[in-house]
Amino acid sequence: MYTPKPEHKFSFGLWTVGSVGRDPFGEPVRRALSPVEIVHLLAEVGAWGVNFHDNDLIPIDATPAERDQIVHNFKYALAETGIVVPMATTNLFSDPAFRDGAFTSNDPRVRAYALHKTMHAIDLGVELGVGVYVFWGGREGAETDAAKDPVTAIKRTREAMNFLCAYVIDKGYNLKFALEAKPNEPRGDIYNATTGNMLAFIATLDHPEMVGVNPEVAHEHMAGLNFTHAVAQALEAGKLFHIDLNDQAFGRYDQDFRFGAHNIKSAFFLVKLLEDYGYGGSRHFDAHAYRTADLDDVKAFATGCIRTYLILKDKAAQFNADPEIQALLAEITADDGSLDGFKGAYSPQKAAALKGHTFDRVALGQRGQPYERLDQLTVELLLGVR
Amino acid sequence: MYTPKPEHKFSFGLWTVGSVGRDPFGEPVRRALSPVEIVHLLAEVGAWGVNFHDNDLIPIDATPAERDQIVHNFKYALAETGIVVPMATTNLFSDPAFRDGAFTSNDPRVRAYALHKTMHAIDLGVELGVGVYVFWGGREGAETDAAKDPVTAIKRTREAMNFLCAYVIDKGYNLKFALEAKPNEPRGDIYNATTGNMLAFIATLDHPEMVGVNPEVAHEHMAGLNFTHAVAQALEAGKLFHIDLNDQAFGRYDQDFRFGAHNIKSAFFLVKLLEDYGYGGSRHFDAHAYRTADLDDVKAFATGCIRTYLILKDKAAQFNADPEIQALLAEITADDGSLDGFKGAYSPQKAAALKGHTFDRVALGQRGQPYERLDQLTVELLLGVR
Amino acid sequence: MYTPKPEHKFSFGLWTVGSVGRDPFGEPVRRALSPVEIVHLLAEVGAWGVNFHDNDLIPIDATPAERDQIVHNFKYALAETGIVVPMATTNLFSDPAFRDGAFTSNDPRVRAYALHKTMHAIDLGVELGVGVYVFWGGREGAETDAAKDPVTAIKRTREAMNFLCAYVIDKGYNLKFALEAKPNEPRGDIYNATTGNMLAFIATLDHPEMVGVNPEVAHEHMAGLNFTHAVAQALEAGKLFHIDLNDQAFGRYDQDFRFGAHNIKSAFFLVKLLEDYGYGGSRHFDAHAYRTADLDDVKAFATGCIRTYLILKDKAAQFNADPEIQALLAEITADDGSLDGFKGAYSPQKAAALKGHTFDRVALGQRGQPYERLDQLTVELLLGVR
Amino acid sequence: MYTPKPEHKFSFGLWTVGSVGRDPFGEPVRRALSPVEIVHLLAEVGAWGVNFHDNDLIPIDATPAERDQIVHNFKYALAETGIVVPMATTNLFSDPAFRDGAFTSNDPRVRAYALHKTMHAIDLGVELGVGVYVFWGGREGAETDAAKDPVTAIKRTREAMNFLCAYVIDKGYNLKFALEAKPNEPRGDIYNATTGNMLAFIATLDHPEMVGVNPEVAHEHMAGLNFTHAVAQALEAGKLFHIDLNDQAFGRYDQDFRFGAHNIKSAFFLVKLLEDYGYGGSRHFDAHAYRTADLDDVKAFATGCIRTYLILKDKAAQFNADPEIQALLAEITADDGSLDGFKGAYSPQKAAALKGHTFDRVALGQRGQPYERLDQLTVELLLGVR
Numbered sequence A, B, C, D: 001m002y003t004p005k006p007e008h009k010f011s012f013g014l015w016t017v018g019s020v021g022r023d024p025f026g027e028p029v030r031r032a033l034s035p036v037e038i039v040h041l042l043a044e045v046g047a048w049g050v051n052f053h054d055n056d057l058i059p060i061d062a063t064p065a066e067r068d069q070i071v072h073n074f075k076y077a078l079a080e081t082g083i084v085v086p087m088a089t090t091n092l093f094s095d096p097a098f099r100d101g102a103f104t105s106n107d108p109r110v111r112a113y114a115l116h117k118t119m120h121a122i123d124l125g126v127e128l129g130v131g132v133y134v135f136w137g138g139r140e141g142a143e144t145d146a147a148k149d150p151v152t153a154i155k156r157t158r159e160a161m162n163f164l165c166a167y168v169i170d171k172g173y174n175l176k177f178a179l180e181a182k183p184n185e186p187r188g189d190i191y192n193a194t195t196g197n198m199l200a201f202i203a204t205l206d207h208p209e210m211v212g213v214n215p216e217v218a219h220e221h222m223a224g225l226n227f228t229h230a231v232a233q234a235l236e237a238g239k240l241f242h243i244d245l246n247d248q249a250f251g252r253y254d255q256d257f258r259f260g261a262h263n264i265k266s267a268f269f270l271v272k273l274l275e276d277y278g279y280g281g282s283r284h285f286d287a288h289a290y291r292t293a294d295l296d297d298v299k300a301f302a303t304g305c306i307r308t309y310l311i312l313k314d315k316a317a318q319f320n321a322d323p324e325i326q327a328l329l330a331e332i333t334a335d336d337g338s339l340d341g342f343k344g345a346y347s348p349q350k351a352a353a354l355k356g357h358t359f360d361r362v363a364l365g366q367r368g369q370p371y372e373r374l375d376q377l378t379v380e381l382l383l384g385v386r
Helices: A035-045 A064-081 A108-127 A150-171 A195-202 A217-222 A227-236 A264-276 A295-321 A323-332 A348-356 A361-366 A371-382 B035-045 B064-081 B108-127 B150-171 B195-202 B217-222 B227-236 B264-276 B295-321 B323-332 B348-356 B361-366 B371-382 C035-045 C064-081 C108-127 C150-171 C195-202 C217-222 C227-236 C264-276 C295-321 C323-332 C348-356 C361-366 C371-382 D035-045 D064-081 D108-127 D150-171 D195-202 D217-222 D227-236 D264-276 D295-321 D323-332 D348-356 D361-366 D371-382
Strands: A010-013 A049-053 A087-089 A132-136 A176-180 A211-213 A283-285 B010-013 B049-053 B087-089 B132-136 B176-180 B211-213 B283-285 C010-013 C049-053 C087-089 C132-136 C176-180 C211-213 C283-285 D010-013 D049-053 D087-089 D132-136 D176-180 D211-213 D283-285
Touching: A010 A295, A035 A049, A035 A064, A035 A295, A087 A108, A108 A150, A108 B348, A108 B361, A150 A176, A150 A195, A150 B227, A150 B348, A176 A195, A195 A211, A195 A227, A195 B195, A195 B227, A217 A227, A227 A264, A227 B150, A227 B195, A264 A295, A264 A371, A264 C264, A283 A295, A295 A323, A295 A371, A295 C371, A323 A371, A348 B108, A348 B150, A361 B108, A371 C295, B010 B295, B035 B049, B035 B064, B035 B295, B087 B108, B108 B150, B150 B176, B150 B195, B176 B195, B195 B211, B195 B227, B217 B227, B227 B264, B264 B295, B264 B371, B264 D264, B283 B295, B295 B323, B295 B371, B295 D371, B323 B371, B371 D295, C010 C295, C035 C049, C035 C064, C035 C295, C087 C108, C108 C150, C108 D348, C108 D361, C150 C176, C150 C195, C150 D227, C150 D348, C176 C195, C195 C211, C195 C227, C195 D195, C195 D227, C217 C227, C227 C264, C227 D150, C227 D195, C264 C295, C264 C371, C283 C295, C295 C323, C295 C371, C323 C371, C348 D108, C348 D150, C361 D108, D010 D295, D035 D049, D035 D064, D035 D295, D087 D108, D108 D150, D150 D176, D150 D195, D176 D195, D195 D211, D195 D227, D217 D227, D227 D264, D264 D295, D264 D371, D283 D295, D295 D323, D295 D371, D323 D371
Parallel strands: A010 A049, A010 A283, A049 A087, A087 A132, A132 A176, A176 A211, B010 B049, B010 B283, B049 B087, B087 B132, B132 B176, B176 B211, C010 C049, C010 C283, C049 C087, C087 C132, C132 C176, C176 C211, D010 D049, D010 D283, D049 D087, D087 D132, D132 D176, D176 D211
Antiparallel strands: none
């Protein structure tokens, strides 16, 4: 019943099921899987796509010959399994060169190197057929605002994004960019901290039409924000080009838990939003298994991400079909049409009429709404007891 | 030395020094001051301006005659003291009518009433000479996403803002709008949770040029976000139309503490940004005294907001003049010009050359930056020991 | 199936279903219910008990005759409905007298008045048959540590608690005390911020045996802490004398949502802990309905608290009976007994043998645990799909 | 003026200035320094002591001969520099063996190995002269409460601590234990999440008198808690055996910033508490330099920790000597002695008199306190402008 199909567009990054379980306080606990092994693992759990950072696939110090051999092997595994590559991205955070950022580094050589690295990585992504290119600027931030002017940082980021948009257009690539916000970690503060900041930043670019966002559950949750609301804004603006699904407690380190593992209810509203509005992109799981996991448990983790999404999708359909819930929603949003004359676009007449209208403020304040009842029905639907 | 002058543009809301000290767990502790009394109090502490919600000045159930008398008295107090009214706003949150929001209420009558009330409040603000009109949608949110569709909420907010922009244009008012974000409280989640979301929302309006933001320290801090970064984005985009200065611990209820009372260092970087970039608007203190305060202590609170701003402004000038700090900054951002050819706007030739350039990645990674040293100098400058 | 019974011990405070929906930004939206009306409402939703602050029942300025009449009416309603009064507490936070705290106030007269008020409130509680007396020191804190020495605050609190314990002993009351921690709100910081701090404080009292804790979900969640772990510590130490059930997002203002309304999974582990360990006290719901609610929705709120608890109790039994889950748990904690000689109490011989034993560290590190699988089974059990 | 002296007892861990700048998203940026090099670096910046985890000094797979050589070299460096070793601790978190915890692991072999490793590490610490032995159970937690019973976890931790206390007593070591709390990271949740939980846990041990706490600024700040209050509780209970000084924003990943780098004011109140109450233990800096730092900047970081402490110590003395501040404090805590009869230990007569006393509640509520004024004076003292 909860079997993944290609049309569900479930994807994972090489770095997700491939995580070796290293963290700030501990050594790796699992052996590194090769990209080819990961592709087969993903096929086994029913995924549709695989995504990668340039250096997940090609080591940063690989020779051209090594690069070509790796790409060849990877393509062969893709062909064997039918797995596609919908998205790629650049690793601009692991190497010591990026210790003070990439596009916002105070060192002009690092900024140039970041562009150089990204153009090559875009070429690689395009070679593998990606349609979306993600930017996560994990090092684009500061521990002290004494060291970097935040206005300068915005200007540097814009210059880089405009350059790279022009590159894609120049090359004739059929590629969209998706920018990913995060408030902090590994930097003390990261610029463009939330999806909202990213959307605002995009509106200032030379080619805003080719740039959207890649919101991530964990990143918005780190700031204690309602992720579904952030996604709704992106979706409504036609800017939801990709999404990173995982889970995370509010106000914590970057946990990247299995989708739905922390808060079932917020995961439900997210899935419902995506499905109700017909989001057509990847359902990308940017998570990793607990450090306690062995390889079998890594597979259980990946299967769990998929199953929880499908279960919640089914719950969303139930919600939309539940007569009691739908009757409540109709009552909640009831409109007798008596004020229709005040709706819609502005006109001086409408404004004058509206200003002159007498409202029974006290009566308006006495009307309650059955939101406790509705929310309790939702909880019981989620718990499977209705 | 730290004496406020009109050119500093220090302003307070009627509701700030006028707070009676009620909170969710306690009764009022101070008597209500009349608007006239507050204007005199503000004159006494050296403020330049006073701001208000419509119902701070005019009770929601005042008769037209009462309204006119109140406005007359208020204008007289302004004239007596030289205090100006730079900003006004609408109270769309206290009355039970707005228990489920104003522009995003599920009740179409409440949405109409909110427009009605705001148009009247704009008229009042314009009558008193305001140039900026603030919108804080404190009730525009939800406790459960089952009850309100977040996409619908965005559309309703846009419809209201477009209507009100058209009203201002139609009336020929010389007025800008400033939208104020908040993540939560009093609603479980509030739409357009951060300044970033607001900036992105503004870009989708019919008249984006007349709409900017009114970021508030406490609101961004509630989400654990770097407020200076949010302000920098607004400033860089020409959208910083107003600002609410106060202080607040991260991840807490809305504390609205005296400016600089919680985090001296982040207040410093904020003042430095505003002064370095010549922000020309009000320095508005949207804070209130502790509930322990009596009227004398309320004045100490107001004086403290002003003094801390001026002390930090002076520190910012010291920072900019400190030879050791400036030498470090020059070293940090040093550029020998060798990569100038890769800078600036895109060209295919530049891209090709940059892709073909060989970078010494390892050498780039070995260069550290003296940010600990710089930050420690900053801390010592703040502590007054250099 | 999810019908409350007296043996479930579900209780509510007068202030919970009686909340008028006032908040820091808004006026009351519901009329005040009398204590008698609340008792009947609670009977209607199937509650077993009702709890109160002294001034929930008796206004702070009531005459002795008014007091007696109110108590008489309240007892009559209790008798009519069969509702019991398991717990009472003192309101030491609403009145302006307590603006700087009660037992920790800097004013010695306020400290004396707080003792006076509490002794009278204890008498009232005992008269109504309570077995547990709760202390929530909502004002026992500070906005600035300049104003109150935190060591002095601890000593003042201890002096007050020792005095009141002695009072109860002296009077021969059969009463236990339960101390309730909260990190902040309405004070900037509240002393004894977490349940852990309270447990540690209790160990320093003259009569620790009669004092336990009253942990509250929302209060521990405000600090982003795992509530189940805090309750486990209290339970294991024999100190769980009462519990406040509700729900709340991490790092937010005090939300007091319906039990299970925010995080279903953490509510599940809490219920499972309480039921597995046979907690025998009240299941007290310290929550209130959304401000959008009308009276019918307040009832839906109360019914929802109870239903969610009972559903989760049933899920906990399912978890304990699920063969696949139980098999995993057996595997996870498997012990072949080979190291039994190193277990239990210390002896020099055991220590020497253990120090001399050779461990295969690498092999130990290679063993993973199926925690992803187990957690996914738990999530699916909660979702009702297994 | 801010020169460190041995009597200040400033110490650093080998892992602090020795950090290579690895994080979850990035590779090392600085070369590893040998313990001997670190000792000389610490001497250069004026530290008094150096602390270590067993494996900071002795690699986990060192042979006995290697161990002896390392210890010999280390002792020689200590003798050369005069640096002492006040504290040691066990690394029970880096090795894959501890992926599910050490004393609370579900694997009985791991629990035994953790005791084995700790006894050897205690011997090493004692050999180097330490008087305090710290326990930080970084892996003692869970990502899902399905996998580990939190009550069982407490019992396992107690069994281990009782065993190790008995070991120290048996060996005749002159050693105290200091337990360090942390709410999360690297585990989803860590048991005994706050200093309060640790203090409460200690009270349940067989030898509570030899066990205290090692509170860390960053760990309490991760939970958004007032660190000074937590330290005050430990101090007042005679349980402050050690302290970890650093800095950190609330509700973030574990940042371990330079002391005072985030919040100057909270650092001030902490230093003031320690100095006012004559805390006699190490001032241990458990922090590391930004990842941007090179070796020179690491030294600036270490020097900065020390200087900021000494500056704040000097500010605390200024605060205690400031006539205006002290006059305010006298006013705030004024006591005319009229209620002295109600103070002190309980007696039935005192209780009766107090119950019968008439308080002027309204008058008590009208008295405000000059806390805004006092706090502003404190801020100005910190800013060096008074």
